Amino acid sequence: MDDCEGEDMIETPELPLEIIVYILSFLHASDRKEASLVCRRWYSASQDLRFQKDVTFCFPASSSALELIRALGRKSRCSLIISQLDGFSVSRSLLLEVGLCLGSKLESLALPGSSITEASLLALLPRLTSLRRLDLRGLDSLFMSGAFLSREEQRQQVRSALSGLEELDLSDLRYLSDLTFNRLTGCTPRLRRLSLGGCHIAFEFDPYRGCPVGAVEDSSALLSLRNLRRLLMEQKSTLVALDLSRTSITPESLRTVAQVQDLVLEELCLHGCKELTDYSVEVLVKHQPDLQRLDISACTELTNRIFQFSLSPSFLGILCHELDLTSCVNVTDLSVRSIATYLQKLVVLRLGWCKEVTDWGLLGMVETTKCDLDHETGDKGPRFTRTFGNMGFFKPPRLPFDERPKLVTQRDLEQFKQQDGASLLALSRLAGA
Template sequence: MEKEAPNLPVEVISYILHFLSMSDRKDASLVSKAWYTASLDQSLQRNVFYHLQGTSESLELISCLRRRQSLCVALSNFDGSPTSTMVIQNIARHLAPYLKSLLLRDSNITESSFVDLVPLCRSLWGLDLSCCNSLFKPGTLMANAEIKARTTEALIDLQELNLSNLRYLSDLTFNRLTDCKPKLRKLALAGCPIIFELDPYRGLKACNSTCTLSLNNILCFIDRQAATLKWLDFSHTSITSEAVQLVVQVPGLQLEGLALRHCKDLTDGAVCAICSCQPRLTSLDLTGCGELTDKSVLAVANLQFLERLFLGKVRLVTDRGLKNLSAIPTLQVLDLSECYQVSGLELVNGLALPYATPTLLSLNFSCCTMVKDSCVFSMGVILRDILQELDLTSCVYITDFSISVIVNYLTGLTVLRLSWCKEITDRGLLGMSVANDNCQLDEKDEKAEIITESDLKPSKERDGASLRALIYLKELCLTACTKLTDTSITKEIRFQELKTLSLNMVREITDESVVSIAEHCRSLEGLSLSHCDQLTDQGMITAANYMKRLTNLEISCCDKITSQALEVLMQECQWLRSLDVSMCSGLTTRDIERLQLAHPRLTSVKAKYLEEQTSSSLLE
């Protein structure tokens, strides 16, 4: 007779749970009361957000959350209705003392609800008020002296404040929110209509306009907060190069992160000033700053502590500017998406230099149409066993040879995106085309030789590793890889840890592929199969028996899918929350309405361009 497993202490179970993904923790917490108690450990709740809506269903959930001592809560769909007010009152009564982070982003929360809740949240370190325009439009937020005093006292330990996309944010309301924030580290003002070029106060320090937000007022705040402020976000604003220089030159300011996404007026001079005045930056986001050139990239190469660099859509950047990035000893994330003049060869040339110590964990070449097999090969050899995320979306010249390089060298990948790489075939995924003899290195620390296109011509027909060699893969995107069929999909997409899979527009796959994927990828949470028009009810029904963790499913333009398959999916996939069935001719709006009424947990449904009802229902 087998002995029963001994009862483990809660502390030991909590330690075990640290090694599991979020989905695994959910399942593990249902094993027993002891495992459930262990799952409530504060260290396991740090990155967990609970979404509450202004509906009666949230009232029961709030009472269940009372046992959690460290909470991050996001509120949505709130208004001035009695139900929303009751939900806010319950949150204030039961959860407010334990809240660590509160997201009110685009929640339509009213001013009265705000002042009922926030002054009671005395442990907050993060507050997100982005897009809460209804809250700021009257201009009376925290105008009452007593309410302001209580709110300021409650937010004394606030470290992160997000005020992005607030059309009605003014100097006066900004000052009310930021008064006495001695520990604030992060401030986001992305998308706010800030006045950068004019000085409405003519040099005066008293900035209290009720209708505009000015650079002068923000500079005064940064000057007061310089000792602790480490991260700023001015993305999607009209910030000028002169304004950027004023910000980075504030005495005592030592930024670690700066986001300037889609700031169209930014110039090379501003980036040079940033790199000169803020040498300790670890994250710099210049996505969409279209006026920048190689001069900016050369300046960024002097940031010796930089870990994350985003240069997406900086289309004047060329290969010449990228070579020196290898001089940054700490660079882990590099985004070069939509940099059309980049082939990647100079970047890997720099990484191959004797003094370079590659540390890249994530590399994004999305829409870099000049990237070819030669770049992928050199990159694979140099970054072998290091790179974890690789995005080659729309690199249209990538072939099966690159797939062979990836599966033979980049075996530590957790994210691989190959959408619109239409030259990829079953042979690549099956490992029937591998690199030539020059690819093999006896020693992993040996410096790679840079390979050109002409070096790739020797035979590539020797059997080698297949896609299944990427055992750590959690996200795989093969959208529009139109040459793939059931032959490779059924044999190679077998990953125990895979969370997200996209096979949109892979039109040759059938029910056989879907069933195989479901059976061999039991951790799957997101599955996209749009425009896979050979899929039928039978395949989806069989697959549903295996996809117990599925939360998001896209099957738009799959004309053979009917309401019968959807009903089984909802019964078997208890976690399903998001469904896209747009343009499915086998479904009607009446089918979707019935589905939503029967399954209220399905919170997001896209059902565009469906027929009102079928001809058969008309006859009835």
């Protein structure tokens, strides 16, 4: 009995921290998180720098955040999301500490829900010499006066620091103008990704001057298509991703963007651009055949036509990996057939709220022998856009209770598994397929 008690008293020697780190390196991030709860020593090992690549620290502005920023100064690199910054002393001190402790280590900075002053940001930016991503979405306080980066001395300092910036998010800025846009993007000459989602871009007409936007000079009140095109031409060698979602871009304006010479886009987001038509998407995929991700969700004017004519093997079907059609209410089963025929390299396909797509369409069991819309696209007289509304020219839509939907049986599913051709089975690369 005494011998047994003596054996229980023997202490297991502690593993060196380097060994624990080595063991943790074989674990998935979620398992490593669980292992960090074993004891203080295992927690310390889990905080090794090799496990902290691409880590983003998110916190609101407060006096307690100052110590966190000072602690982050010991890391080789990091990313920050600081919310609720304002023009008061705590926020100014916080941004000053970011510049002092993390200036050469910060790779990404986002300031959501903030109302900082121009002076605070312009004191910080020249210190961020390693910044790769800058998120200024919704920061109207910076652009309201129109004086942001108005001094050449300021622009030179910011340009020196942000010459390597790759991603710039300017979404939801109500007061972005030609002047402020040119000043800022003039400091970021090697952009790869630009987001202007929700910005008030005037694509056609300047109501303040009574003439086409940008026809005379850079506007101090609006961001124009001319200036956007100028940026695309200047940075076409690096720019691969563009977000124009929730803007009033017209089919003619999209054609102007798509036809910028030598511009090769890999990603384009047009979510909620309600003016776009089938023709505009046809032109887009013709001039930008290297698109790998296309988001045309909530573009309610799009119909089956784009999948009959646009998505042909010579265009988007070669490279497209991600297609978002969420809330495209006119997309039907025939669209799914065409997608399955031409876009067999898709990894992601989103069809949420496509109310005309049925189980039969997903199974590729549409009653047609080829991917055409001849029976739907014949000349049936003039077509009216949503602008004119329903003035009695249209046949009333079928009500949900007019006919009972045909249920998919087990026999139908077996037939689906055995068939070849235009069904979701052809999209073998879909995530989770």
